[in-house]
Amino acid sequence: MTRYLIRRAPSALLVLFVASILIFLVLRLVPGDPATSLAGPDATPESVAAIRHQLGLDRAIPVQYLTWLGGILTFDLGRSYVLGGDIADLVRDGLFNTVVLAASALAFAVVLALIVSIASVAWPRRWLTALVTAGNTVAVALPPFVTGVLLTLVFAVAIPILPAGGVPPDGFFARPDISVQYLLLPAICLGLPVAAALTRFLTESLRTELKQQYVLTARALGVPHRQIVTRSALRNALPTMLTALGIQAGQLLGGAVLVEAIFAWPGIGQLIEQGISRRDYPVVQVLLLLSVAIFVAVQLLTDVVHAYLDPRIRIGGRS
Helix, strand or coil: CHHHHHHHHHHHHHHHHHHHHHHHHHHHHCCCCHHHHHHCCCCCHHHHHHHHHHHCCCCCHHHHHHHHHHHHHCCCCCECCCCCCEHHHHHHHHHHHHHHHHHHHHHHHHHHHHHHHHHHHHCCCHHHHHHHHHHHHHHHHCCHHHHHHHHHHHHHHHCCCCCCCCCCCCCCCCCHHHHHHHHHHHHHHHHHHHHHHHHHHHHHHHHHHCCCHHHHHHHHCCCCHHHHHHHHHHHHHHHHHHHHHHHHHHHHHHHHHHHHHHCCCCCHHHHHHHHHHCCCHHHHHHHHHHHHHHHHHHHHHHHHHHHHHCHHHHHHHHC
């Protein structure tokens, strides 16, 4: 397993390096001058030039990139001159809130996908299959901002049983019961599309496994259908679900921007939106590269777990 991880690490590092170059260059192509925005409309040319020098924008593009990359490698992320404060502090606070939200949404998606997929395969009923298909279609078709608004209107306005947004005032660990109330709506909104995708992958994988020879043998030996699904078929179908789960990590990161804006959740997504709208390039650069790094790490972890569950991947990699 260690050798497999070592073989995958260079490609992950290459992706991060290329992503850092693209992020740095694309932000330089965005219309507008961050120094002018920071100085204000009535600033003198001398003030704008001083701010450009302070931000390092008067140096050559390669020098700016190498300076920024060196700061990333030494964990010196610099300061935000628009949002205010050290970028490391902003990222740390926002990342914690986003991780809590994403982990809750992921747990909700995985549990829901397992329950629905196993139920639709272990108890094959026409009405249940139609209901699952319709639910998956609606969950995928509705964008997060529509789902978020509907959930807020129903459970925070029409039936005011849950808070409409924000985070627990005393933190997530002081009152777990209060934290669950704040997490429920944004986690469901963020996790529904992921749950629908995982349900489709896992259901089809389970149905494929039920056509394999070992299932026919188990049925000939009198093993109950539900036991075959929940024990043998599910174990062999999990690698496919893990692969889909790694792909859906990007869905979580992308959807977090909208969900955090809808529910006033102070996380990385909301920080990216603020940085882009105010042209705070140093903050946006770090946050976009962090998003790519998280996605690459999730993909790498997914591949490692997949290789652990399916030794054929490791064997094929050695040959």
